[in-house]
Amino acid sequence: MDNVNIISLPDKFDFSFHKEFTRRYDDSILNTDVAEIVLDFSRVNYLDSSALGMMVLLYRKAQACNKRVSVKNVSGKTAEILKMANFQKLYAFE
Amino acid sequence: MNNLIVKLLLVSNDYVVDSMLSEIFSNKNFEIDIFNTFSESQLKLKTKEYALIIVNDDMLSDDSLFKFVLENSSFYPVIIISDKDDDIFIEKYFRIGVSDYFLKPLNLSLFWNKVKKILDDNTLREKSKEESKLLGELMHQHKVEESIAYYVYKHMIGEENRPDFLNSYTLSADSFSGDIQLHSQGPSGSHYILLADATGHGLAAAISVFPLASIFKSMISKGQSAEMVLEELNSKLGDYIPPDRFISAILIEIDLYRRELKVWNGAMPTVLIYSEKMEKVAEIASENMALGILDEKDFNSELEIIELPKKGLLFMYSDGLTEQCNCSGEEFGEDRVFNKIRHSEVKSLVEDVMEENNEFRGNESVHDDISICVVDFNKI
Numbered sequence: 001m002d003n004v005n006i007i008s009l010p011d012k013f014d015f016s017f018h019k020e021f022t023r024r025y026d027d028s029i030l031n032t033d034v035a036e037i038v039l040d041f042s043r044v045n046y047l048d049s050s051a052l053g054m055m056v057l058l059y060r061k062a063q064a065c066n067k068r069v070s071v072k073n074v075s076g077k078t079a080e081i082l083k084m085a086n087f088q089k090l091y092a093f094e
Numbered sequence: 095m096n097n098l099i100v101k102l103l104l105v106s107n108d109y110v111v112d113s114m115l116s117e118i119f120s121n122k123n124f125e126i127d128i129f130n131t132f133s134e135s136q137l138k139l140k141t142k143e144y145a146l147i148i149v150n151d152d153m154l155s156d157d158s159l160f161k162f163v164l165e166n167s168s169f170y171p172v173i174i175i176s177d178k179d180d181d182i183f184i185e186k187y188f189r190i191g192v193s194d195y196f197l198k199p200l201n202l203s204l205f206w207n208k209v210k211k212i213l214d215d216n217t218l219r220e221k222s223k224e225e226s227k228l229l230g231e232l233m234h235q236h237k238v239e240e241s242i243a244y245y246v247y248k249h250m251i252g253e254e255n256r257p258d259f260l261n262s263y264t265l266s267a268d269s270f271s272g273d274i275q276l277h278s279q280g281p282s283g284s285h286y287i288l289l290a291d292a293t294g295h296g297l298a299a300a301i302s303v304f305p306l307a308s309i310f311k312s313m314i315s316k317g318q319s320a321e322m323v324l325e326e327l328n329s330k331l332g333d334y335i336p337p338d339r340f341i342s343a344i345l346i347e348i349d350l351y352r353r354e355l356k357v358w359n360g361a362m363p364t365v366l367i368y369s370e371k372m373e374k375v376a377e378i379a380s381e382n383m384a385l386g387i388l389d390e391k392d393f394n395s396e397l398e399i400i401e402l403p404k405k406g407l408l409f410m411y412s413d414g415l416t417e418q419c420n421c422s423g424e425e426f427g428e429d430r431v432f433n434k435i436r437h438s439e440v441k442s443l444v445e446d447v448m449e450e451n452n453e454f455r456g457n458e459s460v461h462d463d464i465s466i467c468v469v470d471f472n473k474i
Contacts, residue, residue, distance in 0.1 A: 049293045053338035056387055060337055084413075085342070085361040086383045089392070 003035040013047040013078075021054050029061050037062055038094070042073035052085055059090040070094055100213060101142065102126045103170075105135045105162075106150040111175060111200065115148065118206055132162055139166070145213055146193075150175035156183075160190070167191030171212045175200065240269060240297070247300055251276075251307050257285065259473035263444045265414075265464040272299025273412050273463035276307060278314040283350050286314050286323070287467065290343040290385075291362065291412040295463050302335045306343075306385075320347045324358055324385070324395040331386030340384040344410050348402060348474065355408070356397035360384050363413055363428075370405035370472070372436045407440050408469040414462035415447070420454050430454070440470045 005028040010017055028034040037058065062069045070092035074082060082088075100123060106112050107130050119126050127142075129135040132154070135147075147170045149159065163172050171193040178184075184195050193212050196205055247270060256262070262275045272292035279285050288310055292302040309330055313323045324345060331341055342361035349356065357365055360382035367376040378398050411431070418426045430450060438446040444466050451464065 049342075050338075053293050053340065056340060057338040084363065084380045086380060089383055089388070 013051040015050040036068040103144045262467040267460040268296035270300035273465040281317040285348040287346040321395040340386040342384040366409040412465040414464040
């Protein structure tokens, strides 16, 4: 699946991951071969509002380039936060 | 040491040492002023800045030397060169701040290396002092700017008399709060309550709520509907605030004419409605995204409508309340909130919940802004 970029998120998904997060999706946004960016939450057990902000920004950039964004392996408290924020309206949940 | 001229002051009555020191410092970017007496050197000290003072005067009384070192060692590194090999004597001078003590005959190589180290250390110390001073000035400037920003913030948000049925509290994690609670009464008599939580906290979050406050107040005063207020807030915030920022919010409308309670919840914790027996009778979970994210066409401004209860209460809060951690990293959680509601009286509920949250937090800092808002239906 060459056209999917899977970004594995850290245990603590907050502003400290901002630079790395941007670096990991930037190339995919410009690369026309990449059709989908998947955020893998399997390691995440904490996320804050700045992480949600980063996800909104990624969604906006991906939407502008007609790319699909999705999340996978979301569970526990993280799932509750994403549900409360209604992120299923932006991201496909796998 | 850099390549600038380093000025040294030597107080000496020993011509052998004078000439040796003049020799070793002559080719190394040094300028050395030699004086035979303290009085001469002290006059010079008043008019010139030195990088180092070297005292080589065995004819001096202990009292005079002690006084000289005491007066100058806080301002300059001071080195003593002496014949006196007496541990108690030497220790006394180190206690009052002498940088080094050399016995004669001088080992010139060791002397030179130690002087170089003292000058380097002193340069670093001076640099650090300068940086501390600069930091102090910047902190002061920051405080002044913050106080101006706070003045504007307070005046834009505005304080008003809240109706009796509304009891609310906000605890800021910083000088500025990214949480805001607004109340306004429309021309029809309906009450509107907005509880909003901007991304993050502090000044950056507070700036995001500025446009929200002015749009809310102005539209409600003109009799616009809650739906229109929400659409305008979503659209304007989408334009005004950075693309990775948004504002979670709950908008409540209490329609006294139709006896209806209307609630819109966008990415905030569930709004809870309790009977007068403190039993949960309804809840309105977040069904919407926060303000400032979705395009107009995707944004849903529909409010959930229920009959306005005659008794009981409505409880709403920002996630800072339940996500506050204690020293073990445990979150305050919803259960403590539910439990407190069941066992408190409406009039003291906000204080009771905050008291328990503060107790739970202990010495931990407030991680995020915390807001609680209670509507007492008995008083409407």
